Amino acid sequence: MLINPLKAGTGGADRAHIEAVIYEASKGTRFFEEQKRRHARTADRIARLKAHAARVTRSDLAEAEQTIAHRRAAIEAAVLSDVDADGRPRVMVHCDLDAFYASVHEVDEPQWRTVPMAVGGTGGDGVLTTANYVARRFGIRSAMPTWIARKLCPQLAVLDLDFAKYRVAAAKVRTVFSRYDPRFRSASLDEASLDLTPYLAEHPELTPAQAVEAMRAAIHAETGLTASAGIAANTMLAKIASDANKPNGQLLVPFDRLGILAFVGALPVRKFPGIGAVTDHVLDAFGVLTGADIAAQMPFLWTILTPALRDYLLCVSMGVPSGAALPPAPPGASSTPGGDAATRRSGISSERTFKSTASLAFLQAMLRDQCATLADDLRRSRVFARTLTFKIKKESFAVLTRSRSTNGYVRTAGELYRHVEPMLLAVVREHRPPTQWRLLGVRASGLVGENADGMTAGVRVGVRVGGNDGGNDRDDATRDGRRSDAVRRRGGHP
DNA sequence: ATACATACC
DNA sequence: CACTGGTATGTAT
Numbered sequence: 001m002l003i004n005p006l007k008a009g010t011g012g013a014d015r016a017h018i019e020a021v022i023y024e025a026s027k028g029t030r031f032f033e034e035q036k037r038r039h040a041r042t043a044d045r046i047a048r049l050k051a052h053a054a055r056v057t058r059s060d061l062a063e064a065e066q067t068i069a070h071r072r073a074a075i076e077a078a079v080l081s082d083v084d085a086d087g088r089p090r091v092m093v094h095c096d097l098d099a100f101y102a103s104v105h106e107v108d109e110p111q112w113r114t115v116p117m118a119v120g121g122t123g124g125d126g127v128l129t130t131a132n133y134v135a136r137r138f139g140i141r142s143a144m145p146t147w148i149a150r151k152l153c154p155q156l157a158v159l160d161l162d163f164a165k166y167r168v169a170a171a172k173v174r175t176v177f178s179r180y181d182p183r184f185r186s187a188s189l190d191e192a193s194l195d196l197t198p199y200l201a202e203h204p205e206l207t208p209a210q211a212v213e214a215m216r217a218a219i220h221a222e223t224g225l226t227a228s229a230g231i232a233a234n235t236m237l238a239k240i241a242s243d244a245n246k247p248n249g250q251l252l253v254p255f256d257r258l259g260i261l262a263f264v265g266a267l268p269v270r271k272f273p274g275i276g277a278v279t280d281h282v283l284d285a286f287g288v289l290t291g292a293d294i295a296a297q298m299p300f301l302w303t304i305l306t307p308a309l310r311d312y313l314l315c316v317s318m319g320v321p322s323g324a325a326l327p328p329a330p331p332g333a334s335s336t337p338g339g340d341a342a343t344r345r346s347g348i349s350s351e352r353t354f355k356s357t358a359s360l361a362f363l364q365a366m367l368r369d370q371c372a373t374l375a376d377d378l379r380r381s382r383v384f385a386r387t388l389t390f391k392i393k394k395e396s397f398a399v400l401t402r403s404r405s406t407n408g409y410v411r412t413a414g415e416l417y418r419h420v421e422p423m424l425l426a427v428v429r430e431h432r433p434p435t436q437w438r439l440l441g442v443r444a445s446g447l448v449g450e451n452a453d454g455m456t457a458g459v460r461v462g463v464r465v466g467g468n469d470g471g472n473d474r475d476d477a478t479r480d481g482r483r484s485d486a487v488r489r490r491g492g493h494p
Numbered sequence: 495a496t497a498c499a500t501a502c503c
Numbered sequence: 504c505a506c507t508g509g510t511a512t513g514t515a516t
Contacts (some may be wrong), residue, residue, distance in 0.1 A: 031506045120507085127507050142503085145506040188503055277500045349509060397506085403496060441508085453515055
């Protein structure tokens with residue numbers, strides 16, 4: 001009613017309109033109020049950093065410059081050694097499918113191609129998982145609540161998720177990836193990271209860009225889906241580049257050092273994987289907007305930021321994935337904030353949002369449900385847990401967690417519940433007058449299991465080898481009881 | 495070890 | 504009125 005929908009999302013004025021609609025819709029909601037509290041906390045953090053910055057001396061900066069110079073030298077040395085067997089630099093590719101879930105539905109039912117459509121988010125408090133590109137022109141995004149999306153676009157079609165369908169499509173795409181790199185890695189259904197070096201060695205007639213064009217064409221021919229890709233000297237740069245010409249495009253980042261520095265130097269800091277909205281805001285407060293700003297202000301940033309963040313910034317501002325050439329030093333040393341895909345699973349969790357309630361009986365029943373779901377997942381993953389974390393969210397969206405490490409290892413729903421129920425009772429008791437709660441969940445970590453996923457040696461003690469895949473979970477409690485002493489001695493998993 | 499915060503899909 | 508769920512990891516205490 002406010003705007004011509006044909007023009008929505010196509011220009012600055014429409015962007016302002018979209019922001020206004022979102023603001024008007026969310027203003028005054030509990031979610032919005034919680035966002036404001038979080039912004040206030042970030043503002044506090046910035047104020048503390050500025051106070052700290054005011055006390056930074058010349059000699060602090062000089063010392064930081066020394067350290068940085070050494071780190072830079074070490075990083076460059078490590079990067080120079082990152083070549084294939086023949087001494088050629090590696091050609092890394094990051095590829096991800098455009099609006100994957102939505103596109104899968106469009107392939108099956110082409111009528112969705114021309115209308116605004118999104119997937120997921122059914123039910124009262126749902127949020128959308130993906131929107132097609134028609135819907136995106138209205139400002140609709142993944143993670144947007146359905147009711148706000150409908151304010152932006154009343155005619156939006158919202159489809160149910162169909163993971164079986166997505167898995168089939170993803171499997172087809174993976175056969176294409178595997179032709180280009182049989183060892184490709186996927187962090188999710190819709191993306192992959194490939195090392196194209198061996199393929200290119202076998203196809204000297206192809207440039208990297210031509211090979212990737214062909215790979216994307218094959219994906220399209222075999223699935224009807226479009227993909228975007230980035231080509232670069234390392235996975236981080238390739239991932240950033242894959243976003244640059246989306247949808248259905250690709251970008252090659254130069255492979256020479258100066259070209260790489262020019263590319264990262266021009267990037268807004270928010271584009272670096274690991275820098276999210278909060279860190280972006282913090283850096284912005286210090287005038288750090290781009291990769292070049294990071295590099296230029298490195299000595300100053302070094303003196304005020306935490307070790308993992310400053311080391312991460314140093315690496316990425318050089319166009320190198322974080323963690324390159326870490327000093328011999330500390331065992332728990334840094335890696336990228338926000339994580340990077342290629343690590344084994346360290347925890348499993350289950351949580352659920354519900355209509356806010358203060359009823360303890362309801363919360364207990366919900367907790368039992370989550371424990372049952374988690375127990376199933378643990379069993380399917382053939383692991384046991386040593387640490388349990390209880391999570392609960394107030395109606396106000398404030399989140400509380402309580403965690404406890406057990407002796408021995410647990411997996412059955414009953415055992416999980418026995419460990420976490422006291423946390424629920426304690427939290428509820430601490431809140432007087434009674435509080436309304438909107439979500440609750442359980443997370444299991446400190447996992448130990450069978451050999452799958454590179455679990456530790458505790459594995460063989462913890463689970464009878466080949467002996468528990470019969471689906472008979474009835475006696476888990478007994479087996480846990482027998483097992484715990486032996487397992488306990490093994491301790492110390494990474 | 496525990497609680498909370500940030501990030502990514 | 505109304506804003507997910509799963510996983511990883513960093514920071515502070």
